[in-house]
Amino acid sequence: MTNSIADIVGNDVLFIIGSNATEAHPIIGNKMKQAHLRGAKLIVVDPRRTELAEHAHLWLRLKPGTDNALVNGMLHTIISNGWHAKEYIDERTEGFDDLWATVKDYPAERAAEITGVPVETIVAAAELYATTRKAGIFYTLGITEHTVGTANVMNLANLGMVTGHIGFPNAGVNPMRGQNNVQGSCDMGALPNSFPGYPSVLDFEAQKKFSEAYGVQMPQDMGLRIPEMFELAVHGTLKAMFIMGEDPALTDADANHVRKALENLDFLVVQNIFMTETAKYADVFLPAALYAEKDGTFTNTERRVQRVRKAVEPPGDTKPDWEIILELGKRMGMDWDYDSPEAIFEEIRTAVPQYAGMTYERLGTVGLQWPVPTEDHPGTPFLHEGRFTRGKGLLQGIPFQEPAELVDDEYPMLLTTGRMLYHYNIMTRLSQNLEWLRPYELAEVNPADAERLGVVEDELIRVSSRRGSITTRITLTEKVPPGTMFMTFHFKESPVNELTNAEGDPVTMTAEFKVCAVRMEKEPAAESHGAAAK
Amino acid sequence: MTGPAGAETATIQATIDGREVTVPAGTTILDAARDLGIDIPTLCHHETLSPAASCRLCVVEVEGRPNLMPACATELLDGMVLQTESQAVIEARTLILDLLLSDHPQGCITCEQSGGCTLQDYCYRYGVEASTFEGDKRQLPIESDNPMIERDMNKCILCGKCVRVCAEVQVTNAIDFTERGFESQIAASFDNPLASDFCRFCGQCADICPTGAIANKQIKGVRTWDRKKVRTTCPFCGVGCNFDLNVAGDKIVGVTAAYDAPANQGSLCVKGRFHTDLIYSPDRITTPLIKKDGVWEKATWDEALELVAGRLLEIRGEHGNLSVGVLSSARCTNEENYLLQRLTRAGLNTNSIDHCART
Ligand code: SF4
Ligand code: SF4
Ligand code: SF4
Ligand code: FES
Numbered sequence: 001m002t003n004s005i006a007d008i009v010g011n012d013v014l015f016i017i018g019s020n021a022t023e024a025h026p027i028i029g030n031k032m033k034q035a036h037l038r039g040a041k042l043i044v045v046d047p048r049r050t051e052l053a054e055h056a057h058l059w060l061r062l063k064p065g066t067d068n069a070l071v072n073g074m075l076h077t078i079i080s081n082g083w084h085a086k087e088y089i090d091e092r093t094e095g096f097d098d099l100w101a102t103v104k105d106y107p108a109e110r111a112a113e114i115t116g117v118p119v120e121t122i123v124a125a126a127e128l129y130a131t132t133r134k135a136g137i138f139y140t141l142g143i144t145e146h147t148v149g150t151a152n153v154m155n156l157a158n159l160g161m162v163t164g165h166i167g168f169p170n171a172g173v174n175p176m177r178g179q180n181n182v183q184g185s186c187d188m189g190a191l192p193n194s195f196p197g198y199p200s201v202l203d204f205e206a207q208k209k210f211s212e213a214y215g216v217q218m219p220q221d222m223g224l225r226i227p228e229m230f231e232l233a234v235h236g237t238l239k240a241m242f243i244m245g246e247d248p249a250l251t252d253a254d255a256n257h258v259r260k261a262l263e264n265l266d267f268l269v270v271q272n273i274f275m276t277e278t279a280k281y282a283d284v285f286l287p288a289a290l291y292a293e294k295d296g297t298f299t300n301t302e303r304r305v306q307r308v309r310k311a312v313e314p315p316g317d318t319k320p321d322w323e324i325i326l327e328l329g330k331r332m333g334m335d336w337d338y339d340s341p342e343a344i345f346e347e348i349r350t351a352v353p354q355y356a357g358m359t360y361e362r363l364g365t366v367g368l369q370w371p372v373p374t375e376d377h378p379g380t381p382f383l384h385e386g387r388f389t390r391g392k393g394l395l396q397g398i399p400f401q402e403p404a405e406l407v408d409d410e411y412p413m414l415l416t417t418g419r420m421l422y423h424y425n426i427m428t429r430l431s432q433n434l435e436w437l438r439p440y441e442l443a444e445v446n447p448a449d450a451e452r453l454g455v456v457e458d459e460l461i462r463v464s465s466r467r468g469s470i471t472t473r474i475t476l477t478e479k480v481p482p483g484t485m486f487m488t489f490h491f492k493e494s495p496v497n498e499l500t501n502a503e504g505d506p507v508t509m510t511a512e513f514k515v516c517a518v519r520m521e522k523e524p525a526a527e528s529h530g531a532a533a534k
Numbered sequence: 535m536t537g538p539a540g541a542e543t544a545t546i547q548a549t550i551d552g553r554e555v556t557v558p559a560g561t562t563i564l565d566a567a568r569d570l571g572i573d574i575p576t577l578c579h580h581e582t583l584s585p586a587a588s589c590r591l592c593v594v595e596v597e598g599r600p601n602l603m604p605a606c607a608t609e610l611l612d613g614m615v616l617q618t619e620s621q622a623v624i625e626a627r628t629l630i631l632d633l634l635l636s637d638h639p640q641g642c643i644t645c646e647q648s649g650g651c652t653l654q655d656y657c658y659r660y661g662v663e664a665s666t667f668e669g670d671k672r673q674l675p676i677e678s679d680n681p682m683i684e685r686d687m688n689k690c691i692l693c694g695k696c697v698r699v700c701a702e703v704q705v706t707n708a709i710d711f712t713e714r715g716f717e718s719q720i721a722a723s724f725d726n727p728l729a730s731d732f733c734r735f736c737g738q739c740a741d742i743c744p745t746g747a748i749a750n751k752q753i754k755g756v757r758t759w760d761r762k763k764v765r766t767t768c769p770f771c772g773v774g775c776n777f778d779l780n781v782a783g784d785k786i787v788g789v790t791a792a793y794d795a796p797a798n799q800g801s802l803c804v805k806g807r808f809h810t811d812l813i814y815s816p817d818r819i820t821t822p823l824i825k826k827d828g829v830w831e832k833a834t835w836d837e838a839l840e841l842v843a844g845r846l847l848e849i850r851g852e853h854g855n856l857s858v859g860v861l862s863s864a865r866c867t868n869e870e871n872y873l874l875q876r877l878t879r880a881g882l883n884t885n886s887i888d889h890c891a892r893t
Binding site for chain 2 (some may be wrong): 005006024025026027028030033034036037055131143174177178179180181182183184185187188189190191192193195196201210213215216217218221222223224225226229232233237238239240241242243244245246248251252266267269272273274275282283284285286287291292293294296297298299300301302304305306307308309310311312313314315317318319320321322324325326327328329331332333336338341344345347348351365366367421422423427428430431432433434436437438
């Protein structure tokens with residue numbers, strides 16, 4: 001996030017696009033609702049009638065996958081009405097003409113046609129967002145999990161810059177990161193294209209820095225991204241994988257393809273806390289400790305680095321992940337002598353400039369928001385104050401692209417996937433409390449579609465896509481529009497990612513989880529079929 | 535408090551218990567007293583909630599005012615002279631506590647909240663042992679239908695904090711006051727037990743309740759003084775809420791709020807509050823395993839690590855840098871992610887490390 005979580009309550013306008021925050025980021029969702037109680041206006045863009053949509057001043061129920069056309073329509077409306085921040089654009093950005101060259105083709109009428117949102121609503125949203133000073137944009141997976149995810153994100157930055165909303169408190173463009181430490185994993189360079197702190201792996205200076213620091217010449221080419229790894233594993237080029245703490249066989253798109261890849265490996269190591277779907281394919285299982293059994297730091301979505309503290313000893317023979325990696329490293333010829341997570345953190349400070357000024361002692365109980373360049377720097381509650389990190393903010397026109405997969409006669413429904421309050425990925429399934437709340441998938445289906453199919457509340461149905469076929473129980477709700485259904489990916493009994501589309505965003509290769517075409521059918525064997533049963 | 539734009543924030547001076555205090559205009563008597571380290575007792579007040587000023591336990595005596603004033607809801611004014619523990623104040627507080635006890639079960643010894651109960655603390659502070667009033671006591675059934683929250687409305691003192699936290703912080707409005715007078719209690723609509731179609735099971739009502747009326751069932755059964763608290767960061771979503779893990783002996787028994795946490799100010803969702811039973815799930819695997827002929831066999835760390843290091847280096851050596859891939863984890867710490875990328879780049883000499891940034 002460019003801004004802070006605590007800011008949200010003080011915003012006057014929240015433009016929330018593709019984020020079901022009350023389920024996916026509950027405490028941020030609460031703050032959005034608190035802002036609304038305080039009088040702030042919420043603009044909610046979501047095909048589903050989410051809890052936030054209920055609190056919205058404007059709810060834009062767009063067709064799944066058409067976010068970009070909507071944003072272009074808003075940009076067109078803003079610029080043609082003169083609501084854009086001309087001085088800010090002159091001083092702080094470049095590329096305005098390029099942006100207009102694309103956006104000029106998206107008057108609100110055309111955006112309305114593509115998105116299904118009425119013209120007046122698009123215009124009202126554009127005016128409210130553009131003409132309110134304390135207006136922030138908030139988005140999550142809904143926006144990035146599309147084949148055009150990167151483009152969507154860039155277009156939201158366009159919106160923020162054209163209206164001069166970036167670089168101030170109570171504003172900004174705020175991606176809300178999913179898992180607890182996605183931000184940190186990226187900061188640490190657990191990425192195939194960047195070193196710790198984000199320099200490109202192709203950057204000569206950075207290669208030199210890390211070659212010297214690690215005493216080994218750094219590899220010269222880009223690494224493989226997750227979907228490429230699986231692709232090459234299916235082809236037999238990639239032969240071994242080491243998978244720490246993830247369960248791609250359940251959580252990654254087109255799970256059948258992932259399983260095929262895992263099966264095809266010569267050697268698979270899984271380091272996790274329990275026998276995950278992925279671990280079933282492994283040759284070696286390394287049992288890890290849980291967060292409560294180790295020290296360390298997580299970095300949250302507002303860039304706040306916070307302490308994780310050991311409360312109890314790891315059970316049995318389990319070890320914290322860092323200790324396992326350390327032992328493995330020693331056996332792979334690394335001359336490592338870290339004696340604690342803090343010792344590793346001290347090295348992180350030298351590798352990642354954003355963390356240079358942090359110490360465990362300084363983090364204390366409230367943490368610090370990066371960048372923290374020096375030990376007397378107080379941390380950075382909001383980014384881009386006065387200028388952008390790259391100097392001038394780059395405006396770039398982003399034309400609308402249809403989602404990769406469209407419905408047809410055979411697969412007439414759109415399936416969208418996301419999160420829900422009670423579970424987080426898969427680990428929470430181990431909690432009896434959370435299982436009590438939601439022990440199985442309950443796919444959301446519009447009553448009109450259910451009637452057409454002759455299925456009722458809680459019935460087990462079959463859902464099939466071009467890639468796979470699963471069963472799930474359903475709940476009938478107007479939250480989803482007719483022709484669309486919604487599922488989460490927490491349940492191995494209803495593995496929704498056997499249906500989803502692995503076709504990736506060309507830049508990040510983030511798969512298109514959000515939209516895939518499916519067919520729903522009555523499940524004849526519903527009674528005898530135990531898969532989705534309690 | 536800030537004044538209108540551009541205006542200097544005015545300060546005011548007053549005297550509390552004979553000590554001078556200077557605070558910004560708009561400060562309550564309660565906050566000004568706390569600045570001086572004076573502890574005025576409160577039951578219905580909480581800094582994260584709107585004032586209710588209903589319990590009146592926080593009353594103070596202000597010179598020149600005929601009535602005692604609630605400190606939590608009265609602004610300190612310039613020149614005010616006030617006493618926080620005068621005879622009149624002590625009498626008033628004693629009476630309030632006495633009245634509260636008159637309709638409160640006399641079961642402190644076995645109450646889960648004992649030691650962490652604000653009502654008990656204040657009764658002790660003002661020497662109120664038992665109520666001097668005779669009267670009917672409520673006989674309401676205990677609601678314990680779910681595995682997380684138990685509600686015993688017989689212990690409720692109607693401070694309303696649970697109602698306000700649910701309405702103002704969780705913005706969920708699952709519970710409210712029902713009826714009035716003696717029959718008054720806190721309930722969900724139609725007196726239904728808490729259920730997931732209207733309650734988020736965030737447990738914040740239980741955490742904020744000053745008595746044992748709403749209890750967190752996870753930490754039930756462990757006395758407050760037997761629990762050590764360890765501040766940590768939630769392992770689920772990117773909000774990064776902080777909370778205190780409650781440890782009894784060598785076991786984590788539950789979670790309590792950390793009101794000074796920067797991201798969440800004491801709030802949590804159901805996962806952060808009630809997940810800790812998963813730490814002791816029987817499904818956890820506690821020894822290294824090596825698969826032999828398709829069957830998992832227990833192994834020592836030495837065997838497992840030798841095998842992993844050997845095979846990875848061997849495959850990398852024979853087949854080049856496209857032959858191995860490493861997945862790191864957004865669930866693991868920064869230190870672990872950092873170390874694994876170092877091992878991948880320096881040990882396996884490939885950049886093929888990635889993690890599920892989207893999940
Ligand atoms: S658990 Fe949370 S949502 Fe439910 S009644 Fe208590 S405060 Fe409200
Ligand atoms: S249940 Fe607890 S918090 Fe709610 S009104 Fe009663 S005493 Fe106060
Ligand atoms: S308590 Fe809930 S909202 Fe807070 S970090 Fe944990 S999962 Fe996220
Ligand atoms: S705390 Fe002031 S009236 Fe209750």
